Amino acid sequence: NAGVTQTPKFQVLKTGQSMTLQCAQDMNHEYMSWYRQDPGMGLRLIHYSVGAGITDQGEVPNGYNVSRSTTEDFPLRLLSAAPSQTSVYFCASSNYLAGGLSYNEQFFGPGTRLTVL
Amino acid sequence: GQQLNQSPQSMFIQEGEDVSMNCTSSSIFNTWLWYKQDPGEGPVLLIALYKAGELTSNGRLTAQFGITRKDSFLNISASIPSDVGIYFCAGQINFGNEKLTFGTGTRLTIIP
Numbered sequence: 001n002a003g004v005t006q007t008p009k010f011q012v013l014k015t016g017q018s019m020t021l022q023c024a025q026d027m028n029h030e031y032m033s034w035y036r037q038d039p040g041m042g043l044r045l046i047h048y049s050v051g052a053g054i055t056d057q058g059e060v061p062n063g064y065n066v067s068r069s070t071t072e073d074f075p076l077r078l079l080s081a082a083p084s085q086t087s088v089y090f091c092a093s094s095n096y097l098a099g100g101l102s103y104n105e106q107f108f109g110p111g112t113r114l115t116v117l
Numbered sequence: 118g119q120q121l122n123q124s125p126q127s128m129f130i131q132e133g134e135d136v137s138m139n140c141t142s143s144s145i146f147n148t149w150l151w152y153k154q155d156p157g158e159g160p161v162l163l164i165a166l167y168k169a170g171e172l173t174s175n176g177r178l179t180a181q182f183g184i185t186r187k188d189s190f191l192n193i194s195a196s197i198p199s200d201v202g203i204y205f206c207a208g209q210i211n212f213g214n215e216k217l218t219f220g221t222g223t224r225l226t227i228i229p
Contacts (some may be wrong), residue, residue, distance in 0.1 A: 004159075031215045042120060042205060042219035043160070058216065090159050094215055103167070103209055105218070108159025110123045 001026050004109035006091050012115045013081040021076040021112050023091030031096035031104070032074040034058065036087040037111075043090065050096050051072055081116045088113050121220035122208055124210075128221050130224045136193040138223045146208030149182050149189040150217070154203045164191070174188060193225075 007022045025032065033048035035058075045058030049068040062083060065077040074093075078085060092106040123140045130136060140149070149166055152160035164175050165188060166182035173180055179192045189206055206220040 033215070035219075039125075042123075042221045042223055043207075043217075044120075044219070045216060050218065092159070096215060103150065103165050104215060105162050105165070106215060108161070110157070110159055 001025065001048070004091055004093055004107050006089075006109035006112050008112060009110065010113050012077075012117065014117050015036050015082060017081050018044075018079050020092075021078075021082065021089055023076065024072050024108060025076045025091075025107070026072065026106070027093060027096055028071060029093035029107075030071070031106075032068065032091065032093045033106070034064070034066065034076045035092065036085075037088045042070070046076065046089075050094070054115060063067060063070070075103040078114075081114075083116045086116045121145050121208060121218055123204075123206055123220035123223050125223060127219070127224040127226070129198055129228055131228050132196060134196055136196055136200070137145070137190065138226060139188060139190045140190045140206030140208075140220045142218075143187070144208075144210070145186040146210055146218075147186070148209035149163060149180070150207040150209070151178075151180050152204065152205045152207060152219075154200070154222075161203055194226060196225075198227055199218060201225055 002071045004025045030051045034046040035043040044060050047066040049055045089112045091109045092105040094106040121142050151163045154160045164180040171182040175196045181190045202223045207217040
């Protein structure tokens with residue numbers, strides 16, 4: 001299993017450009033999520049999905065769109081990049097059971113380092 | 118949004134020393150987690166805690182779920198070079214809901 005894969009690893013954009021960060025997992029996980037990591041801030045949840053066709057907003061969703069057409073893929077779209085979106089982006093996936101009684105370990109991808117000029 | 122306060126922010130220690138770090142919150146969590154992030158990689162889960170007062174070990178790592186449910190502690194004994202990295206705590210409010218709140222991280226550096 002490749003686990004969680006992310007592409008690209010590095011990206012530089014100009015303000016106003018759009019792009020899609022790709023995330024794929026081969027573990028048949030229902031739950032997928034996107035985080036951004038900024039210095040001194042830890043990881044903050046952008047969007048998440050509990051299954052194909054279902055997405056919801058996290059803590060910092062503004063400026064980002066997601067869709068979940070398949071179980072395997074969960075792309076993150078920046079429609080008009082801004083310097084404030086310069087960050088490292090992590091995708092994660094896990095099993096999911098609504099109302100379950102224990103934590104399902106989230107497996108993280110290697111990250112995409114994005115710079116917006 | 119809510120964030121967890123981790124301390125210290127950074128640590129510089131010598132190989133073989135023990136390490137302690139903690140995480141505090143103004144809110145109650147039902148699950149506490151500790152992750153480690155190596156340079157250029159995503160976080161990897163070290164320990165998960167599910168009950169107030171619980172003490173759990175994973176090799177040289179020991180973590181505790183605070184009695185108040187508002188804090189957690191991580192200890193590393195006899196540090197080795199591969200312990201270098203950033204350690205994050207994370208809390209989960211609802212069982213089965215995978216949304217996590219992460220701490221600000223503790224960067225561990227080992228001095229030769």
